[in-house]
Every structure is written in C-alpha cells, then in structure tokens.
Amino acid sequence: MTPATTTVGRPRTHRTGPLLLAVLLVAANLRLGVTSLGALLDQVHDATGMSAATASSLTSLPVLCFAVVGATGMALARRVGVHRGIAVAMALLAAGLGVRVLGASPLLVLGTLLACAGIALANVLLPAVVKEHFPDRVGAVTGAYSAVLSGGAALGAAATAPIADAAGSWRAGLGTWAVVAVAALVAWAPYCRDPDHTGRGQRGPSLWRSPTAWAVTVIFATQGIAAYVVMSWLPTVYVDAGFSHRESGLLLAVSILVGVPVFFVVPTIATRLRSQGHLLAGLSLLMGAGFLGLWLAPVGGAWLWAVILGVGGGIFPVVLTLFSLRAADSAATAALSAMGQSVGYLLAAGGPLGVGLLRDATGSWSLPLALLVGLMLVQIPIGYAAGRPVLVGAPRN
Incomplete structure (x- = not known):
C-alpha cells in the first residue's frame, strides 16, 4: 500500500x-x-x-x-x-x-x-x-x-x-x-470521512491568463466538437450514404467499442512522454482521416472510417490526462479541469447543431465533413501548445 x-x-x-x-x-x-x-x-x-x-x-x-x-x-x-x-x-x-x-x-x-x-x-x-x-x-x-x-x-x-x-x-x-x-x-x-480533503479551503490558481491553460481548454473543445458530431451524426451520415438504420447503428457501436482499449493505453503513453504534442498530432490526424474518408468514400470504406474515428477518439483521455500533467498539484488540477471542461463543453455544444444546420442548408455532408477535416488540422498546433511540459501555478491559501 x-x-x-x-x-x-x-x-x-x-x-x-x-x-x-x-x-x-x-x-x-x-x-x-x-x-x-x-x-x-x-x-x-x-x-x-x-x-x-x-x-x-x-x-x-x-x-x-x-x-x-x-x-x-x-x-x-x-x-x-x-x-x-x-x-x-x-x-x-x-x-x-x-x-x-x-x-x-x-x-x-x-x-x-x-x-x-x-x-x-x-x-x-x-x-x-x-x-x-x-x-x-x-x-x-x-x-x-x-x-x-x-x-x-x-x-x-x-x-x-x-x-x-x-x-x-x-x-x-x-x-x-x-x-x-x-x-x-x-x-x-x-x-x-476525513475532514481534511483535497482542495478544501484552498483557492486554486488563476488560469485565465495562462497560455498553457487556454491551449488545454481549446483542444478539449475541439476534440469535444468532433466527438459529439460522431455520436450525434455518424449513423445519419451512413444512412444518407445508403446503409440501413441497423447497419448505421452497428457502425457507431463499432466506433465506440474500438475506442475502449485505446482509451486504456494512450494516457499511459502520454505520461511517459516529456511532451504530448506528437501524440496529440497523431490522434488529430487519425480523426481528420476518418472525416476525410466519410467525405470521399462513405460506402467503400465505411468500416475502416468507423475504426479510425474510434482510435482517433483516444485524444479524449489524453486531454483528460493533461489536466493532471499540466497542473502543479491536485488543487491546480481541479482548477484546470473546471476551466477546461466548462469553457470546452460550452464551445463544443454548438458543434453538432452547426453541423446539422450546414447539412440541411447544403443538402450534403461534403461541407460539414470538409470543415471537420480542417478543424482537426487546426487542432494539431493547439495540441503542441497544450503538450508542452509546462505547469500551471500552485493554489494560494
């Protein structure tokens, strides 16, 4: 023990x-x-x-x-x-x-x-x-x-x-x-039972002026947009490509289940790296490749794109790990997690809605998927900024 x-x-x-x-x-x-x-x-x-x-x-x-x-x-x-x-x-x-x-x-x-x-x-x-x-x-x-x-x-x-x-x-x-x-x-x-708990009576560090904290927050938001679009719209993309509702649901299930073992592995890899930028870039490229495949060949590569998106979704637990890796202690971790998740989820909330509106306005998935590919490319430099071995400050009593 x-x-x-x-x-x-x-x-x-x-x-x-x-x-x-x-x-x-x-x-x-x-x-x-x-x-x-x-x-x-x-x-x-x-x-x-x-x-x-x-x-x-x-x-x-x-x-x-x-x-x-x-x-x-x-x-x-x-x-x-x-x-x-x-x-x-x-x-x-x-x-x-x-x-x-x-x-x-x-x-x-x-x-x-x-x-x-x-x-x-x-x-x-x-x-x-x-x-x-x-x-x-x-x-x-x-x-x-x-x-x-x-x-x-x-x-x-x-x-x-x-x-x-x-x-x-x-x-x-x-x-x-x-x-x-x-x-x-x-x-x-x-x-x-123990009255002396982590964070009690402590004032977490002010993170709003920290470039590192903002990089972690923004990559949490961008990966969240991609994840919620996959969960909300992936079956519909496949249905519009000609698959049945049952097949489309199965493709989403495959994407989720493929991600489970990846979720186990990638945070451990992240903690063994001095900088997590390359890992975040690789996972961003996988997500981008999955969206590109859905755009160009949704039928011929349907199962492959589902698997690639599932593996690329491993960026989520890596970003969760960054809340600990970028923070000096547990109180700072709670502060960074609060900032990253509150702002990140707020920014991500409009992603699925915006994608749906674009699809309805254009009558096609081409523009929404192209924008998602672009978002994953933009995510790469953000990942390098979030992955730098920098700690946000310790809390003040």
Missing part, C-alpha cells in the same frame, strides 16, 4: 485498491444517464406527450449542463473538498435519475437537469482525485476510468431498450441506472 500525500503534506492511509474501484464506479456513471435517455427518447416522447421542443432540449441539456455546472466544480471543492464534492455529485445523479421517471415531462426535464449537474461536477473533480491519490499512475488510472466511462456509455445505449421491453415500461429502463449511481455513492462514502 502506497500512501498518497495531500496538498498540505499529510499522509493518506486509504488503500488504493478499493479507492480505484470507487473511482471506476463513479466513472461508469458519467455517461449512462445521457445515453440511456437517448436510447428511449422516441418512446418517452410518445408516452409523455412532450413537445418536440422539449424533446430537443433534452438532447442539448447534457453538454450545456457540463459547461455551466462544471464551472462551479472548483467552488464546491473549496467548500467541502473534492471527495465530498464527488459524493454530492453522485447524490445529485442518483436523485435525478429517480426523479425523471416519476411523472410527466416537467419532472423528466428536472430529473435530467439534476442528473447532468451531478455528472458535470464529477467530470471536473475526478481528475483531481487521480492526481492526489495516484500521482505515479496518472496515465494508467485516467485510461482505466476513461475506458469504463466509454463502456458505460455503450451499455446505456445498448441495454436500456431491452430492459424497458422486458419490463414493459420505459420508466423501468431508465430507472434501472439509478441503482448504479447509488452503488457508486455507497462505494465512495468511506472517502468522505
């Missing part, structure tokens, strides 16, 4: 094995609540009689919530500590997942808002826990929880409808995942 050290120099005595399990349980919840609703949105729409505007708002709430609520993550850490902050996040998530199946569309929207608020806070605070307790295994632990997060997203998308069909109710399909959130909260509870 290797004790971790707090930002004030006191030793930790938590066993890393159970703590790692708790981290992974929290990570498993960070997309379940989003993809599970997407899997049943048509059924929920028909059953509740919600308007088309309300249904559309449910698809945009997660990213907007990640941006707005994520910005409060550092303030929460200062008040209660990172560990109790994650407990608050899991409690909000469990409550939200329960509330959204209790009644008609107003409760569905309220529950979704609460659940996404919990996810947003955990998104921001989890990298600080990794920095604090696993300083010598940042890459491996970030890779593990990123892969579990991706697996949870796939599980929510794939299993929610069968559960609902078996139970004869969409409420059962969605409500099942509240149990997973409660399990994560129970697993996390032992780490809320």
Whole structure:
C-alpha cells in the first residue's frame, strides 16, 4: 500500500485498491444517464406527450449542463473538498435519475437537469482525485476510468431498450441506472470521512491568463466538437450514404467499442512522454482521416472510417490526462479541469447543431465533413501548445 500525500503534506492511509474501484464506479456513471435517455427518447416522447421542443432540449441539456455546472466544480471543492464534492455529485445523479421517471415531462426535464449537474461536477473533480491519490499512475488510472466511462456509455445505449421491453415500461429502463449511481455513492462514502480533503479551503490558481491553460481548454473543445458530431451524426451520415438504420447503428457501436482499449493505453503513453504534442498530432490526424474518408468514400470504406474515428477518439483521455500533467498539484488540477471542461463543453455544444444546420442548408455532408477535416488540422498546433511540459501555478491559501 502506497500512501498518497495531500496538498498540505499529510499522509493518506486509504488503500488504493478499493479507492480505484470507487473511482471506476463513479466513472461508469458519467455517461449512462445521457445515453440511456437517448436510447428511449422516441418512446418517452410518445408516452409523455412532450413537445418536440422539449424533446430537443433534452438532447442539448447534457453538454450545456457540463459547461455551466462544471464551472462551479472548483467552488464546491473549496467548500467541502473534492471527495465530498464527488459524493454530492453522485447524490445529485442518483436523485435525478429517480426523479425523471416519476411523472410527466416537467419532472423528466428536472430529473435530467439534476442528473447532468451531478455528472458535470464529477467530470471536473475526478481528475483531481487521480492526481492526489495516484500521482505515479496518472496515465494508467485516467485510461482505466476513461475506458469504463466509454463502456458505460455503450451499455446505456445498448441495454436500456431491452430492459424497458422486458419490463414493459420505459420508466423501468431508465430507472434501472439509478441503482448504479447509488452503488457508486455507497462505494465512495468511506472517502468522505476525513475532514481534511483535497482542495478544501484552498483557492486554486488563476488560469485565465495562462497560455498553457487556454491551449488545454481549446483542444478539449475541439476534440469535444468532433466527438459529439460522431455520436450525434455518424449513423445519419451512413444512412444518407445508403446503409440501413441497423447497419448505421452497428457502425457507431463499432466506433465506440474500438475506442475502449485505446482509451486504456494512450494516457499511459502520454505520461511517459516529456511532451504530448506528437501524440496529440497523431490522434488529430487519425480523426481528420476518418472525416476525410466519410467525405470521399462513405460506402467503400465505411468500416475502416468507423475504426479510425474510434482510435482517433483516444485524444479524449489524453486531454483528460493533461489536466493532471499540466497542473502543479491536485488543487491546480481541479482548477484546470473546471476551466477546461466548462469553457470546452460550452464551445463544443454548438458543434453538432452547426453541423446539422450546414447539412440541411447544403443538402450534403461534403461541407460539414470538409470543415471537420480542417478543424482537426487546426487542432494539431493547439495540441503542441497544450503538450508542452509546462505547469500551471500552485493554489494560494
């Protein structure tokens, strides 16, 4: 057992094995609540009689919530500590997942808002826990929880409808995942007992004038645009190219699942490099190649482009790792994570909408895909700036 050290120099005595399990349980919840609703949105729409505007708002709430609520993550850490902050996040998530199946569309929207608020806070605070307790295994632990997060997203998308069909109710399909959130909260509870938690009472560094912090923030935004476009529009691109809905859904599933082992590996590679610029450039080129393939040969190379996009999506856990690698300590990690994710998700939120509007305006995927190729090329120099071995400042007491 290797004790971790707090930002004030006191030793930790938590066993890393159970703590790692708790981290992974929290990570498993960070997309379940989003993809599970997407899997049943048509059924929920028909059953509740919600308007088309309300249904559309449910698809945009997660990213907007990640941006707005994520910005409060550092303030929460200062008040209660990172560990109790994650407990608050899991409690909000469990409550939200329960509330959204209790009644008609107003409760569905309220529950979704609460659940996404919990996810947003955990998104921001989890990298600080990794920095604090696993300083010598940042890459491996970030890779593990990123892969579990991706697996949870796939599980929510794939299993929610069968559960609902078996139970004869969409409420059962969605409500099942509240149990997973409660399990994560129970697993996390032992780490809320020590009153001296990471970030409590500390003021994180001011990052708004840091070029490095902005480079990390911007690359989080650009990769987020690409990722949400893939999740939102990849099946439609394939349908428009002549594939069936079932084949198109399978191609998206392949893209997600291919990324899971990549998510495990690339953060560890990132931590072994002095500069992560070459790694970020390579992954950006892969994403660009995937979009270029979809533009020029969506039918002939369909499976290849899905795989390439899945591998290129490994840039997400690398950027999560940068929150730790570019920060001096765990409080600075929380501050950089809050800035990167709040601003990054806000910028990324318009990506899928803009791509859809361009496709409708031009009647073709050519211009949207060409712009995405260009975005991935622009991402390369940003990655070199974010990958430089520079630390943002330590927090002030």
